[in-house]
Amino acid sequence: MLSLLIVARIFAERASHNTEHVRKRLVPVLLGGDANVDRVFGLELRVATRLTLELAEFTRGTDQVELLAVADALGVPGFLHKRSRSRTAQKRLTAIEALALFDNYTDVVEYALNDTNPHVRLGAALALSARSDAPDLSELVRKLRIGEVENSLLLVSLMSDVAERDPSSVRALLTDASLPAAAKVAAVDALADSGYTHAPLLAEIAANPSGDPELQARVFRALGRTGHPGSAHVIEAGLANKDWRIRAAAAEATGQIALRRFADQLGGLLSDDHWSVRFRAGEALLRLGEPGAAVMRRAAAGSEALASRAATILLAEKAAS
Incomplete structure (x- = not known):
């Protein structure tokens, strides 16, 4: 031995x-x-x-x-092309990412968008999106069959990568009615994860209704996650939106960004018809410090039944925590 x-x-x-x-x-x-x-x-x-x-x-x-x-x-690209047909996903992935460097092999990389392994599909998409002649993001999403087979974390990775280089393509994707919701959700999450960087873009998207209240609400929550106070005017409009999902999301964002000047608007939402809106408004008020707490105490002691009950419950929960 x-x-x-x-x-x-x-x-x-x-x-x-x-x-x-x-x-x-x-x-x-x-x-x-x-x-x-x-x-x-x-x-x-x-x-x-x-x-x-x-x-x-x-x-x-x-x-x-x-x-x-x-x-x-x-003979390097020929060797990589051969490896791109390997039975091992990792070998296919590294080969595909490298082949995207060679202009004559982009068709091979595009073909990998149909690979059985999601990581190889994502690698191909990222490699293609990094090229100067990158396919339109919406077209890339269609080829990836996003919303049918892709993992949400992989989608966020793709959208984050694209958002860094070409945020306008992400904005266009969000307004494309033919694309699945999963792709749009991933795009919003990617923009939110960038912090302040894409907050203005998110604010622009939030200010222009998409026709999808669920997606619009997600955009407002994403704005809150960025913590950017520059979107205050958009969030204020969201507090008065006719759709309860958007009102609730705008209230949540108000608390996350600590927009204390909207305490009175949040106080008005404590009597909203929807419990979710009342709850989010109360939570936001408690995050605003004394100005929010004062509004909550007035509502709890007031005569408006819905607002009084919501404020009383949330104040009690805070005291018990």
Whole structure:
């Protein structure tokens, strides 16, 4: 057994030495900018592929174009194409992400949007969206069959990535009536997770009714999560919206952003016809400190039955906590 381990170590060290030797030889070839090179095979091809991906991370513009041209001549994209058909999802994923760098293989990456593995589908979508000739986001969503098979966390990952580069495409997606709700929910969550960055965009979306009260309410809650006070005027309008779901969400956002000047409007919602609105308004008031607490105490002692009961219950719950 010991002799086998020794032999295995010798072979491992020899393989490592060979790999390092090949790396040292190929680095100047890949960075040389001369695509008039011979194809490589076996270990050299595997090393060339790894080096291409490593070097692509640090090159841009003309330098990257020249790097990829040399890699193409060496046979790297063909090797990646073969790996993209592997039975192992992780191998397919890394191959697809890399192939998106090569202009002649975008059709292969698009085909991967139909992969059986959701992570490979997402990787393909992210890789395509990062290209300068990226497909329209709405079209990408359709090809991914979002809302039918995708996991919500994967959707948020995609939307977050796209929102960083092209927030206008996310806004367009939210107004596309032909797309599933799951994609729009993921888009809203991605914008909210960015904090202040996309709060103005969320405020713009909230100010323009989508025709979907559930989605609109989610946008208002997302505004609250950003904590951006610049959306106050939109939230104030939401407090008076005719749809109870939007009123409730706007009340929640008011508390999250601590918009104390809206304490009286929240007090008025304590007598709303819908319990959810009364509850969210009361919760928001309790988050506003003394101005909100004062409104709650007045409502509890007042003659309006719905407001008095809602305020009394919430004040008692707060005292007991």
